[in-house]
Amino acid sequence: MSDADVIVIGAGPAGLACAAQLGERGLRASVLEKSDTVGPVWRRHYDRLHLHTDRGHSSLPGLPMPRGYPRYPSRDQVIAYLENYAAHFRLAPTFGCEVRMLRREAGLWHADTTRGRCAAPQVVVATGWADAPHRPTWPGQDDYRGSVIHSSEYRRPEPYRGQRVLVVGFGNSGGEIALDLADAGIDVTLAVRGPVRILPRDLLGLPILTWAIGQAWLPPRLADAINAPAIRLAIGPTRGLGLTIARKGPRRMIAEDHRVPLLDVGTLDRIRQGAIHVRGGIGHFTREGVAFVDPHGEGRTVPFEAVILATGFRADLSRLLPQATDTLDNQGSPRITGMPTGVPGLFYCGQIPSPTGQLREIGIEARRIATFASRMLKERADPA
Incomplete structure (x- = not known):
């Protein structure tokens, strides 16, 4: 060369x-x-x-x-x-x-x-x-008899027909893959470990990015405070969906944690309709599925034939x-x-x-x- x-x-x-x-x-x-x-x-x-x-x-x-x-x-x-x-x-x-x-x-x-x-x-x-896919592991995962892939390996829903699928993570890949599976009529659950931030892809008819660019000169904390009411109105109520909204706003989350909030393209509606189930974080794997950890630390085991790690x-x-x-x-x-x-x-x-x-x-x-x-x-x- x-x-x-x-x-x-x-x-x-x-x-x-x-x-x-x-x-x-x-x-x-x-x-x-x-x-x-x-x-x-x-x-x-x-x-x-x-x-x-x-x-x-x-x-x-x-x-x-x-x-x-x-x-x-x-x-x-x-x-x-x-x-x-x-x-x-x-x-x-x-x-x-x-x-x-x-x-x-x-x-x-x-x-x-x-x-x-x-x-x-x-x-x-x-x-x-x-x-560089991040693939976390959990106790008991080696004994699990289903398939485990990273979101970077997921292509389409057809291979999962007739299966119960767990998608781990609530970023953009996790939210959209869960939506893809739900729209294909597949039984899908999202594992959401901690607080999340959700943004509409469009706000008042404009791409959300237009608002972000226009407010780029503002300190993140101030921009988040200004935008919070309109964003809450746009995404609608989240109570009862199994999701905890983070106290830290989306601009601060990106600036301080390098985490990108979910830009919702229909996932929330499918959660509200019951087509996508929401659980907490994973405690451990079993041979047939996953034991989740609820806020009280008690495990609840749910069977799954496949797990997709949307873990970034x-x-x-x-x-x-x-x-x-x-x-x-x-x-x-x-x-x-x-x-x-x-x-x-x-x-x-x-x-x-x-x-x-x-x-x-x-x-x-x-x-x-x-x-x-x-x-x-x-x-x-x-x-x-």
């Missing part, structure tokens, strides 16, 4: 946006992707998935999503858009190229990959977080960047994204959830990274 001005790791939305913006500024970007195509994570998502952010705020820099797309594009439409984006900017990622380690030496970042080595003055880690993702980058662990938190996630990290030539893009839309934030970060990278390269060439 030939050397470049910048190594970009990942050919998902963040990697493509960064490579395109770097190219617009005359920098040579070498995009390394361990899969065999662009947007690999999007291709592995479940069939039903649509963007939870609206088309108008989800385009990457330099190429709007097609006007013919609906307000919330489908998974397949997003994949087609990413393919068109790569073609539009003539991006040619090196596929089948997994980066095992990045190390800085003599002013260059060296990437040790499955296809050899390459080096560049700067590197952008744009791997995202949805490529945790990308630990400490092995990839052993020389830059001070840029990571104690779980191996970047402390800052879209800005200089304090380590020369190292950037992260799209690694932290954003209240104003992940794809929108990726675009903002990509432009910013390209500006910093261009400036740093000029300073390197002309230190005076």
